[in-house]
Amino acid sequence: MEEKKVDVAIIGSGSAGLYALGKVKPSGKSFVLINGGEQGTTCARVGCMPSKALIQAAEDFHRCKILGRYGVEGHKALTLDTEEAIGHVQDLRDTFVDRVISNSTAHMSDEVFIEGYAKFVEPNLLDVDGLRIRAEKIIIATGSRPVMPKPWAAFGDRILTTDQLFEEEDLPESLAVIGLGVIGLEIGQSLARLGVDVTGFDMLETIGGLDDPEVAKAAIDIIGKDFPLYLGHGAEITEEDDKLRVTAGDKSVLVEKVLASLGRRPNLDNLQLENAGIELGENGMPAYNPQTMQIGNSAIFLAGDVNGDRPLLHEAGDEGRIAGFNATSDKIQAFQRKPPIAINFVDPNICHVGKRWSELDQETTVTGEVNLAPVGRALIMGKNKGIIRVYADKASGKLLGSEMICTKGENLAHLLAWCIQQDLTVGELLQMPFYHPVIEEALQAALYDLYGKVDQKNSSPITELRTVQ
Numbered sequence: 001m002e003e004k005k006v007d008v009a010i011i012g013s014g015s016a017g018l019y020a021l022g023k024v025k026p027s028g029k030s031f032v033l034i035n036g037g038e039q040g041t042t043c044a045r046v047g048c049m050p051s052k053a054l055i056q057a058a059e060d061f062h063r064c065k066i067l068g069r070y071g072v073e074g075h076k077a078l079t080l081d082t083e084e085a086i087g088h089v090q091d092l093r094d095t096f097v098d099r100v101i102s103n104s105t106a107h108m109s110d111e112v113f114i115e116g117y118a119k120f121v122e123p124n125l126l127d128v129d130g131l132r133i134r135a136e137k138i139i140i141a142t143g144s145r146p147v148m149p150k151p152w153a154a155f156g157d158r159i160l161t162t163d164q165l166f167e168e169e170d171l172p173e174s175l176a177v178i179g180l181g182v183i184g185l186e187i188g189q190s191l192a193r194l195g196v197d198v199t200g201f202d203m204l205e206t207i208g209g210l211d212d213p214e215v216a217k218a219a220i221d222i223i224g225k226d227f228p229l230y231l232g233h234g235a236e237i238t239e240e241d242d243k244l245r246v247t248a249g250d251k252s253v254l255v256e257k258v259l260a261s262l263g264r265r266p267n268l269d270n271l272q273l274e275n276a277g278i279e280l281g282e283n284g285m286p287a288y289n290p291q292t293m294q295i296g297n298s299a300i301f302l303a304g305d306v307n308g309d310r311p312l313l314h315e316a317g318d319e320g321r322i323a324g325f326n327a328t329s330d331k332i333q334a335f336q337r338k339p340p341i342a343i344n345f346v347d348p349n350i351c352h353v354g355k356r357w358s359e360l361d362q363e364t365t366v367t368g369e370v371n372l373a374p375v376g377r378a379l380i381m382g383k384n385k386g387i388i389r390v391y392a393d394k395a396s397g398k399l400l401g402s403e404m405i406c407t408k409g410e411n412l413a414h415l416l417a418w419c420i421q422q423d424l425t426v427g428e429l430l431q432m433p434f435y436h437p438v439i440e441e442a443l444q445a446a447l448y449d450l451y452g453k454v455d456q457k458n459s460s461p462i463t464e465l466r467t468v469q
Ligand SMILES: Cc1cc2nc3c(=O)[nH]c(=O)nc-3n(C[C@H](O)[C@H](O)[C@H](O)COP(=O)(O)OP(=O)(O)OC[C@H]3O[C@@H](n4cnc5c(N)ncnc54)[C@H](O)[C@@H]3O)c2cc1C
Pocket: 011, 012, 013, 014, 015, 016, 017, 034, 035, 036, 037, 038, 039, 041, 042, 043, 046, 047, 048, 049, 051, 116, 117, 118, 119, 141, 142, 143, 144, 162, 183, 267, 270, 271, 303, 304, 305, 306, 310, 311, 312, 313, 314, 316
């Protein structure tokens, strides 16, 4: 059988694959990019971008509710054309997808961009619908897909994942969201704010993956005001006439549709990895180095959601870059990974940065916190609900991490991640400028609380100012 020979084959033209391509293309090595399924990336098609467009529409519509406070009359009579709302989300989604495709695969010839699902025949040999590709290096960037329990698939179009949600022509009257991680909260709150009767379920006693008990408690209280949350029981679904009954513990609701947001699983099972000459763990995952993206000592690299490690867009970007660099270099180079940061765009934002609460050694760690209730700017915005918790190493005063539910958390989380990356102490953070009145002042208050608990104090006689040397 005829074989096409290349230096590098990239499997998957999602974000990780395209970032890898960004390193492979200028290297001068020969390559192919192979993609099965829809083009345009998960992020633009069914992920980050349409979900944020939905959140924006919901937040703006919801905001109308407080206009009465300023004496605006008639706001209660505002209505929403839900078909138009979802149409707007789809228009924006299409713009983002077109932009991705026109900046990437649209200009690639059939010689280098191959459409179809790849599978391994031998360690360096791939098959794409009968086409054989022999590649010296292979980058697997095949992404992930929503978890859908097999028996639930029988409920047809009454059960949705984010793969279908943004294709819907209108919103359902009622919806059960099963799984209150990041997707369940973002979509659940948005749809509730757009008028859908939403009920949320999670088998855990927390939401949004929060593991700091104080932040989790605040989040359950705040988000629970948008839609009811039933926690601590796995949910079951049965059919009742043309509706679905969702039951968990002693709670039961009858709904038009269900959103299954139970997590995502790596797209590794369609690759016939058993032919790739690599060792697979019990869960079918190969062990790889997250600083080089290399699987063992093989010629295969694993980048993006497919490795299940940090399934976020900016991480897929970094992993693609690392894999692309190493697949085209003579020597494998290890790269430092950035401090973890995760932002859940619910209102108020739920964020975590650096070390998780459960990873901290409570013997050597101190925690500072602020409640958003009295924070001036938050009060003015009508968003003074939430809590920020910051963690530091007691002896050195180095900032370790944070969890929060807080308006503009997306910005605060970045500031904290940048400080952790710079290895700063709490005292050094307090020497940064804080404007007034801004939400950063809430963070400042949490840092003062933390500063009082660390051993390492600033040497200057005024904590907030450095002395002139
Ligand atoms: C609803 C939702 C909201 C999100 N919001 C955010 C957010 O706000 N911020 C954030 O940072 N992240 C967010 N994410 C996560 C982010 O979208 C992903 O981390 C990122 O898109 C992963 O990119 P990837 O390249 O690994 O995978 P993908 O973009 O999925 O690319 C993988 C590609 O490989 C193809 N493929 C699969 N198998 C094969 C095969 N055998 N052969 C050839 N091709 C194959 C697939 O069809 C696909 O085109 C969100 C995700 C979802 C679902």
